[in-house]
Amino acid sequence: MNKMRSSLKTIKRKYFPLVKSLQTALLLITGIAGYMSARCPVHNIPTVLGLAGSLLLSISGSTVLNMWYDRDIDAIMPRTSKRPLSTGEVQPKEALIFGLVISVIGISWALVLDPLYGIIVFAGLFFDVVVYTIWLKRRTAWSIIWGGISGGMPILAGRVLGTGQIDWVGITLALGVLFWIPTHILTFSIRYHDDYKKAGVPTFPSTYSFQTTRLIIAISSVLATLAFGAASYGVGLTWGFMRLLVVLSVGLFVLAVQSLRSPSERITFGLFKYASLYMLSAMLLMFFTGI
C-alpha cells in the first residue's frame, strides 16, 4: 500500500507539471461552457463526462507534446528551467510517449462521442502542436494567432457537441477566446521579455515594441469583449448576466487602456490576471445560463 502511494506521488510529481494544470483547467472550462451554452440536455451525465474526459486528455496531451518539443528553450529560460523535462527528472522519450498516449486516447474518445466534435478537438491539438509550436513559434511573433485559434477550439467543440453543428454562436465564442489569447500571452511576453530573448523566441515586444504590444493588447481586449457580447446575445444570456458581462468587459477595457497610458510591470501583470478572471467569469455565466 505504501509502495503504491509512493509510486502515485512520484507520478504526480513528475507528470503533473507537464500538464500546466491552470491553463488546461481554463481551456477545459471553456469547452464545458461551450457545451452548456447550447442548452442541450446538460443532465446527460455520460455525455458531459465524455466531453470533460476527452477534452482533458486532448488538451493535456497537446500541452505535454509542446513541452516535449520546447524542452531546449525551456531549459534556457529561467521561468521554465525548473520544469521536469528541463531538469532531466522526466526523460524526453517518456514525455513523448505520455503525451502521444493521452492525446490518442483523448481524440479517439472525442471521435466516438461525435465525429464532428472529434475533428474539432483534433484540429485544436494539430494547430497547437504542429502549426504553432513546431512550425511557427520560433519563426514569427505572429504564431500566437495559431495559438489563439487552437485555444478557441475547445469552446467551439463543446458548442458543436451540444448543437450537433457549427453555428455562428460557436464561431463567435471561439473568436472571443482567440482575441482574448493576446491579452493573456502578450502580457506574459512583456513580463518575461528577457527570457524569450535569451531563448531566441520572437515575440511582439522584441519584434515590434512594448508600446505596440500594449496597443495590440488593448485592441484585442476590445475585440474579445465584443465577441463575447455578441455570443452572449446569441446564447440568450439573461439580461442580468448581460449587464454583469458588460461591467466586467468595461473593467478589462479600462485596465488595457491604463496599461497603454501608464505602462508598468504591476499594471501589465494585473491585466494578465484580470484577463484570466474575465474569461473564467464569462464562462461561468454561460455555464449558469445552461443550467
Added chain:
Amino acid sequence: MKKISVLDRILLLFTGLLAAYQISFGINELNPLPTWSYTVGFGVLLVAGLLLIILGFEGLESQAVVIVSTLIPLSISLGLVAEHLPQYKYPYLVFAVLGFAAIAITRYTAENKTATIVLAVTHGIAGSLITFLPIILSIQGKVPAGYFLVGVAGALIGVGGLLLAFLKAGKPILSQKLILTVLPLLLLLMTTAFVFGFSFN
C-alpha cells in the same frame, strides 16, 4: 503603503460577489435609468474590488481612483431618485453628470483645496440622498421597513468616501494604515447592507 492580506482579499472577493449578484439578480424589472444607474454603481464596486485583489492597495495611488470611486454614490443616488422621485430624475441626472465632470476636471487642473471642496460637496449630496431617502421612505411606509438598510449602506459609503477623499487630499482623518485596514470590511458591510436593503424593495 500597507500590503494587502489574505483576509483583505477574501473580504474584497465577497464584496465583488455580492455586487455581481446585485447586478445580475437584484435590479430586474426597473426602468432603464435606475437599472443602469445601479449597474454602474455596483459595477464600479465589483471591478474596484477585483482590481484591489489583483493590484493591492497600491492601486489606490492613482488620481483616477478618486474620480471613478465617485461614480458609486452618484450613480446609486441617481438610481434611487429615478426610482422613488421620478419627477426629479432629469434635474438630478444633470447634477450627477456635472458633479462628476467637475470632480474629474478639478482633480487634474484646480488647486488641492478647490478639488477637495468640489468632491466633498458632490459626495456629500449624493451620500446624504442614499442615507436619508430610504430611511424617510421606510418611515413613511412607502417601502418595506427593511429598505432602511440601503440608508445604512449610504452612511457607510459616506464614511468610506470621506476617509478616502481626505486621505487623497493629503489631510487624512485617520492614519493611512488604519483606513486601509478597515476599508475591505467597510466595503463588504456596505455592499451587504445594499443587497439586503434592495431585496426588500
